[in-house]
Amino acid sequence: MTMFLTIAVIALIFLVIFQIAKASEYVSVLKGEDVSRRQNNKINGFLMVTFLIGGLIGVWYCNKLYYGKTLLPYDSASVEGARVDSMLWITLAVTGIVFVITQAILFGFAYKYQEQENRKVFYFPHNNKLEVLWTAVPAVVLTVLVIFGLRNWFLFTGEPPKDAMVVEVTGKQFNWIFRYPGKDGSFGKKYFRNIDDANSNSLGILWDDKLSHDDVVTDKMVLVKGRPVKLIIGSRDVIHDVGLSHFRMKMDAVPGIPTTLWFTPKYTTKEMKEITHNPDFVYEISCDQMCGNSHYSMKGIIEVVDQEEYDVWMAKQKPQYLVAFPDKDPSNAKAAADTAKAAAKTVAKL
């Protein structure tokens, strides 16, 4: 019912606008087209300058409403991200100034040079000096921006510091799997045909590779404050993207082609809760590349902690090898032996 009412109201509004429009056309024919054109011109010239002023007020008001909801009021959560932020401010300053000046000129000219009967237009087809000026100035400004940008870009995409820890991130429809190399600091080899979710091998790790035996597989990423981390990113199925908005970083997860990304977390999750005044704050990994119908729910959690807390957490993790082969686990050895005995008995009875 409300649906029909809404449609009826919209139709009515249309009808009214249409009638007004039609009437105004008749009036303009009666008054003479020149007269009505001049009137329209005045109104629209006035609206142009009103739009400029209203628009600039709107820009200010929008900023007032939403600035606090962006990431900008707080410091970047990674050391490298702070460089993104400072670049962002420089770019904002440059483009902001150009924006205000050019829009003001555009609507200002539109208002100022609206048609007047006695105005003689200025025949001004070209002027080389002016054109050189506004070719050269943008070129110089952009060069500066490019230099800032590329310095940061090479830092972000370059080699991480030597003391960086390494975490492997693998995307799949629709969650993330993390792997730590364990005490030996090296990952065991993996191959996608070995993937076997039922037998605790969601990454396809080759258990023959001894390096894999202490690899730890987790469903959240725990990082150490102040310690650079290098992510080795991959995907099991389609393209995903590791989106780390608080750290100002992002990298695609592509099946078959490993990618990397590194950064240095600056604040623990606890500290971020205080900084953002949000007790529920949590570092989220958002999948930023369309990956299927549940793309929007593909979330990963990162916890940044102190070194001690990290050590305690890591000590509690069981290597995936032992999860996949519980019988190899010394703490399970006795239990496993009992089960084996029971099984042997059953076989004997048969």
Add this chain to the structure above:
Amino acid sequence: MSNEAVLHAHSGVATHEVHGDHHHEHHHHETFITKYVFSQDHKMIAKQFLITGMVWAVIGGLMSVLFRLQLGYPESTFPWLEDLLGKWAKGGRITPEAYYALVTTHGTVLVFFVLTAGLSGTFANFLIPLQVGARDMASPFLNMLSYWFFFLASVVMLSSIFVETGPFSGGWTAYPPLSALGAASPGSKTGMDLWIISMALFVVSSLLGGLNYIATILNMRTKGMSMTRMPLTIWALFFTAVLGVLSFPVLFSGFILLIFDRNFGTSFYLSDIFIAGQGALPNEGGSAILYQHLFWFLGHPEVYIILLPAMGMVSEILSVNSRKPIFGYMAMVGSLFAIAILAFLVWAHHMFVTGLNPFLGSIFVLLTLLIAVPSAIKVFNWLTTLWRGNIRFTPGMMFAIGFVSLFISGGLTGIWLGNSALDIHLHDTYFVIAHFHIVMGVASMFGMFAGIYHWFPKMYGRYLNNTLGYVHFWVTMIGAYLIFWPMHYEGLAGMPRRYYDYSSWESFKQFIELNRFISTVAMIVFAVQLLFLFNFFYSIFKGRKVKTQNPWGSNTLEWTTPIRPGHGNWPGEIPEVHRWAYDYGKDGKEFIPQTTPVGADESHH
């Protein structure tokens, strides 16, 4: 081949008019079919492109209203949605499948069917012969085929909406493996087959059209119409056609490989894939990134294919209605040329975060930001064209000014995103949505509106209603900024694109009121477009009649034709051109048409 010869060879229908000044009133035999359906008259084909484009604009726009409904009201249910969409909106809430299908189809349709076919298909067809002084296109028959391939593409795309597994839902860029594997997403089954077929047909249409436009501009200019006397619209449409002809085949090759991967077991794009529920796939050794290179080799020129015709028309309309020559004609042509060249050299800026070689990335940063220079030249030249003019705010002029405003706003955020070190943060967030909707989507739409309002009198011999035009302009202008400006803030919060629901995200859920506001404005703006459509179709039949041959006091050749030109455009000889198209306000004369010979006492510029 001369104009006359072409007409004799291909279309017989206009020969009467070619032969004589005397009996052009004499009507040759035209059936309904040859006049309105399988027409070879470029003006009719232009109208066919335009109206088909409008139909798609309504469909694509309505789709955006539907998915904005989900974004604005994620918790609400609308029973009428279930009536409309059936199982795609069970219980009155759009399902994720439907949401992604809507987003994907909205993007595909708006980019290709509306802003490529609807925009350059319409105006290249309509304006090129009229403004260069030709009786028709180089090949009217290919031109007709171009439209009908587009029509077929439309039918196939439309049919994909009614497939049981749904239309393609992996985003308009159709990245594999998602688009290659039916098991990864239901939309990648039959829906994707239809999507590719439709796009392949579209590429054919686009190539047929493009080759024709280039051939016509290069070979069929009237006497005296040297390249540097052409209106900027023609220059822009020329570069657009060149871009399309050189880049669409690359897209096509990318699609062919995708078809092979989908259907014939090849591994161009596939490697190391394990699909839950299906297991490991046999494919090894392919590169998913290869597709992105092929796609964006078209994809980036494509945004200029969309933008350049709008730039050209805006240049023309700004000059005519400022009653002043366009400032820096040669610089305008030069910057169009620079943009056309650079358009081919920046594609990988869409791929900064794919794991691209960082050095390669840095080259693309440099080339991308270089595009800002010709763009800046164009903006400053438009502003100078307004300076000390005598501006008439026709609805066409309003949209042209709106175009410049939007192009500035959206262009400046391009400087953010083109810099890879900022893109690494803002990539695939709402910041990108805001950027490309303003600079490419809405701005080109404004260029298209400007063109429609300006050339409607030439198309139909009647005017659009001005008051409705002004209402249309102001609501759309204000609405566009209200919709897309705040999205920058969502992007600066890192909010990703293409999410069905943000409510479970601690980092992004703070924008629910803003999303509701944006959705509301989007609906209002959509409604106003319907008002424009009404104005369009009403005015075709009932609009105020055009009584003078040259209602805007314009210099270009299309206004030397009769008010309602027949096939062949000029009843008599094709006029000869003696000057460039922008002698407005010269030597105290308000305007001097291109057909006026240069006087002995005329000043030199």
